[in-house]
Amino acid sequence: MVSELIDATSATWNFQRLHEVFMPMDIPAIMGIPLCTRNVEDYWGWHFERSGVFTVKSAYKMLVATKLRMDAWLEESAGSSSINTEEKPWKMLWKTQVSGKIRMFLWRLSKHSVPTEDVRAHRHMTNLDACGLCGGTDSWRHSLLECTVARCTWALVDDDIAQHLIATTEPDARHWLVALMDALPHMQFIKVAVTLWAIWSSRRKAIHEGIFQSPQATHMFIDRYIRDLEILREPRSSPSTGVAAESRGNRRQKAPPTRYAKIHVDARVSAREGVTAAVCRDDQAMEAARERAREAKEAAMEAAIGDDHTWYEFLPILS
Template structure:
């Protein structure tokens, strides 16, 4: 420990001490630190190469900060394709006439629908008269100094956050999406869609999607005698009511500022009335995923200690399931998957691990 403090920074010492030591005699191999699996990808290499590059592009226009705004669109409750569309709107990746002209494509820069102003992203989605009519019919207060403004960032931010003026318009992602689809129908198919029809379709799609999410969220909480303080949130279709052997639910707890991480498991069977429980803490690992792996390995050792056979493990970490299914694809975790005694190693590679929950 003294040598670590002498030669490394204190933050690096904490990371070094969190590296698990494997019990196998395998030779060291190269790994890529910039992906969670340890395998190199072109995407991670490109991102790493550009990490220290000075950014020459700066978003123009008044309004909120663009970086937190880009992050907030991924938290909007709507389908992923619409989230991606909103991210493209804020990133300037939409192929409107103004963007095509900057890329050297010869085209009419005027808006196809109104024929007056240059077609920018903000104009196409918010400012163009047909788009402005859609927002007004959707009960969004429209005014010259209120909404929409000349900043696409301010217009999107108008709907984000509980305190923002347009927070009550839950269908705004669908309104943006179908305004853009109506623009494309006009450009490519010469079809003019009425603003009231756009609002009706967008609000209908929003209501249908939100209703579908409510139906998926209707879950049951299995009652475990003597362990009512540990509810397990699972979908009714995930766990069959009739089963043999044992079920072991595992989870890990990791916080960046804590010195220790935690792990716990709850094992049930049809032969016993009360569940078997286990919990422990240990030195904080490198990441939450490392903690999930340690919790899994420790739970398996506990099952071996209890001499339980036919154990099915359940976790809410989908990456852990992928790792156990294909350990060779996760070289960054090879030391953890193969550490400990030989009996536990065989169990790591042959056990059945299921995914449940929301993660």
């Protein structure tokens, strides 16, 4: 019981009792907990949240901080500053503007949990630590940087990125990623992250599914993926306010490429009726298509009046 650790006469911690129960590294933290001098009823509370309510996030942070503090105490090094130093790279990694599966891959890589053959051999999941493609000794550096397929893929990236990859020889994956995050602009680090993930994905397909992808095809996939990320990051006006709605209405639609068509679809639903409209247009019929779309929508709305749950579809095909 906690009451056994407290001197009731002086309302202070029983220093001798603390030494009998806890490790020396934990005693200063316990002594720093203020004791209530009023007679109030006790209640359960989670110390690592201001609200006192338990969360998995705070529990994970507590376990990581405890491990680092214990390691620092065993190594007789400064622990408080190292904890803050350890947290910063993780925050930078999780704020990388890529999809969640790529951030998860980077996290697994930094934890050395990506199933390369040396990791599987260490966990007694296989008897060999040879690369499944070239036969060399496998590791995270070999799979993602040094294997023949990986080197051919990296040869297609920008020279600035390639130079940083060559200059960063850190054997620890987490320290290697941190060094790249510090040395590269964010957009270039995004390209590194996508390339690492793409190389690993193509490697697993080749080994486990027999689907081989050329380095050029992997590079083209990386470029397309990054372009898609850039499109998703483009600012979009919100119709929540009048100003935003007006700017959205005045925005000019981009024409599709030559020999391609663009299809715009819209719908209106109420309690008694529904109207849909679609416009297909090429690069030569932008203004005409806008006018046809307005006419189609107005005609559909007028025709729907008086009918119960009636749907009308208009598809002007403009050549």
